Amino acid sequence: MQTQAEILSQSIKAAALQAGFDTVGIVRPASLEAGEEAIAAWVAEGRHGSMKYLEEFRLRRARFEQEFGEIKSLIVLGVNYYSGERATRPASRVTLSGRIARYAWGRDYHGVIREKHAALIGTIRQHAGPDFKAKSCVDTQPVPERYAAVQAGFGFAGKHTGILNPRFGPWLFLSEIATNLALTDDAPEPGTCGTCNHCQTACPTGALDQDYRMDARRCIAYLTIEHKGAIDRELRPYIKDWIFGCDECLVVCPFTSKSQESRWKEFLPAAGAGPALDVAELFEIRSNSEYEKKFCGTALLRAGRKQMLRNACLVLGNSGDPAAVPYLVRALQDPAPLVRQHAAWGLGQLGGEPAFRALEALLARETDIDVLQEARLALGR
Ligand code: B12
Ligand code: SF4
Ligand code: SF4
Known part of the structure; x- marks a missing residue:
């Protein structure tokens, strides 16, 4: 029973x-x-x-x-x-x-x-x-x-x-x-x-x-x-x-x-969002509210805009693809030091004349200590 x-x-x-x-x-x-x-x-x-x-x-x-x-x-x-x-x-x-x-x-x-x-x-x-x-x-x-x-x-x-x-x-x-x-x-x-x-x-x-x-x-x-x-x-x-x-x-x-x-x-x-994110599209997102609008209802909101762009810089740096350089150069202008720091690393990984020129220019204008350090390391200094 x-x-x-x-x-x-x-x-x-x-x-x-x-x-x-x-x-x-x-x-x-x-x-x-x-x-x-x-x-x-x-x-x-x-x-x-x-x-x-x-x-x-x-x-x-x-x-x-x-x-x-x-x-x-x-x-x-x-x-x-x-x-x-x-x-x-x-x-x-x-x-x-x-x-x-x-x-x-x-x-x-x-x-x-x-x-x-x-x-x-x-x-x-x-x-x-x-x-x-x-x-x-x-x-x-x-x-x-x-x-x-x-x-x-x-x-x-x-x-x-x-x-x-x-x-x-x-x-x-x-x-x-x-x-x-x-x-x-x-x-x-x-x-x-x-x-x-x-x-x-x-x-x-x-x-x-x-x-x-x-x-x-x-x-x-x-x-x-x-x-x-x-x-x-x-x-x-x-x-x-x-x-x-x-x-x-x-x-x-x-x-x-x-x-x-x-x-x-x-x-x-x-x-x-599906299985992959187009990194080029990500770099078009200029603000947190744009990021939230784009990924509303998905788990991607758990990482904020700057964390996702930080990740994107690593993915580009790891890609070995020179086509990634312009996106990283642009990311050196990002308002978030975290993004600029990882963009500098990415450029160091990819190397080449345009990447090094952009890093030199960054050294001349950057004020954030972590970004400066990363740019110097990327330039092998
Ligand atoms: C913190 C966390 C993470 C952390 C740490 C993961 C970890 N392994 O601890 C990070 C961010 C790395 C992470 C990653 C992922 N996570 Co997570 N995460 C959690 C969260 C919030 C807590 C987990 C936790 O307490 N960790 C501490 C360790 C010590 O505990 P644990 O790994 O869960 O282990 C337990 C068992 O092994 C258990 N146990 C089982 N048998 C036995 C026997 C004995 C004798 C003992 C003593 C213990 C024991 O004891 C442990 C403590 O309870 C849970 C949700 C929740 N509230 O539980 C989701 C959760 C574990 N995550 C989940 C998922 C899906 C993932 C990812 C697959 C996502 C991804 N693809 O990126 C990865 C998987 C990575 C991996 N190999 O674990 C699922 C897992 C589902 C499943 N079928 O196992 C959960 C349950 C979320 C959910 N609600 O579905 N996660
Ligand atoms: S959890 Fe790891 S060790 Fe266990 S069956 Fe799966 S792959 Fe093998
Ligand atoms: S880093 Fe290692 S432990 Fe973590 S999800 Fe990947 S394979 Fe699993």
């Missing part, structure tokens, strides 16, 4: 799949303690770089519970965002474009998933009675989402740290609905990478320096999206043509062969 909690849990799971979620499971908050500890240990080693919000994880969770009341269960949801098509660059400008990580090809998943949560919460309310409370959590709330996904039976965390699901491989967005309902929790599914280490050898920057752990300070996704300042000179060449995020470790993972095309139109390239 099924308990009331089991019946309710089953109907919630059925409703989640009906709403379009690809995986669903249930966990108790207490089962996430080891995940929180793993984050605290990782932060204590400084591996989070400048992502301050991870330092305050426990405090933020306590505040969250204070506001919400007792969370009895988390409904963990997965969305397959694999959009089928391989990352390609516009054929006409092979080197003057930057690659975008697949998670950001379509619409920003935060908004899309929150909308779906709202509809699902409405459906659950019909089954759950008047005292039902729920809160949508997508990425930014203090939930250790990968740990929650493991506990919910979605798969195991691979050496690249991503969750590997037997049906969808590494391409699942994770989210949760926190609730005051006491539901029946699921059990983790065992799994392991075995002797495989493809992701570790494929990582261009050596960010996957320990099994199942990364050093975010070296990760291209961190450097191009989360990190706001200058990018370490040593790491710049390894970024190659990644302008926003990186998928190298996910693409080489044997679990990727299990990927199925997403049913969510919102995440297909046609719904957003």
Whole structure:
């Protein structure tokens, strides 16, 4: 005989799949303690770089519970965002474009998933009675989402740290609905990478320096999206043509062969910026408000204009293409010193008479110390 909690849990799971979620499971908050500890240990080693919000994880969770009341269960949801098509660059400008990580090809998943949560919460309310409370959590709330996904039976965390699901491989967005309902929790599914280490050898920057752990300070996704300042000179060449995020470790993972095309139109390239950005077009964007207008509704807003142009300068500098020089010369006039600094580096990488002339002219007028330093280094001084 099924308990009331089991019946309710089953109907919630059925409703989640009906709403379009690809995986669903249930966990108790207490089962996430080891995940929180793993984050605290990782932060204590400084591996989070400048992502301050991870330092305050426990405090933020306590505040969250204070506001919400007792969370009895988390409904963990997965969305397959694999959009089928391989990352390609516009054929006409092979080197003057930057690659975008697949998670950001379509619409920003935060908004899309929150909308779906709202509809699902409405459906659950019909089954759950008047005292039902729920809160949508997508990425930014203090939930250790990968740990929650493991506990919910979605798969195991691979050496690249991503969750590997037997049906969808590494391409699942994770989210949760926190609730005051006491539901029946699921059990983790065992799994392991075995002797495989493809992701570790494929990582261009050596960010996957320990099994199942990364050093975010070296990760291209961190450097191009989360990190706001200058990018370490040593790491710049390894970024190659990644302008926003990186998928190298996910693409080489044997679990990727299990990927199925997403049913969510919102995440297909046609719904957003797609797999590549035309760098020349980027340099036409003159203000933050123009940038926000152009990329409205996409995850590209996470990096501001100056960070995206900083990334573009690196992509051009790494391109080895003399056609990139005029764009970098123009970027030396950018109002943001961060952009001028990375443009100077790019010109130093490409070299040639026009690049050096532009750098000399910059030395004569520049006042920012970091830009001056970069220009001198680019000129080999
Ligand atoms: C900070 C962050 C980043 C950072 C750091 C990534 C990292 N590996 O820590 C940066 C900016 C580099 C990043 C990059 C990316 N991210 Co991110 N990121 C996050 C965020 C906000 C927090 C992650 C975190 O706490 N990291 C700290 C480390 C210690 O935790 P962790 O890697 O999550 O590892 C946990 C598990 O391994 C778990 N665990 C599992 N089993 C076991 C067993 C035991 C015994 C123990 C102790 C622990 C354990 O413990 C850890 C702590 O909970 C989450 C959202 C969230 N709220 O969780 C998204 C999230 C992890 N990111 C996501 C994505 C999609 C990406 C990118 C693919 C985007 C891209 N292509 O550019 C890359 C992937 C790079 C990679 N190889 O991880 C997804 C991952 C989905 C999935 N299927 O795994 C998440 C869950 C966002 C979401 N809502 O979907 N990200
Ligand atoms: S996302 Fe790229 S840089 Fe980051 S760990 Fe994976 S392969 Fe390395
Ligand atoms: S590439 Fe290999 S080692 Fe890395 S996560 Fe996938 S299965 Fe594990």
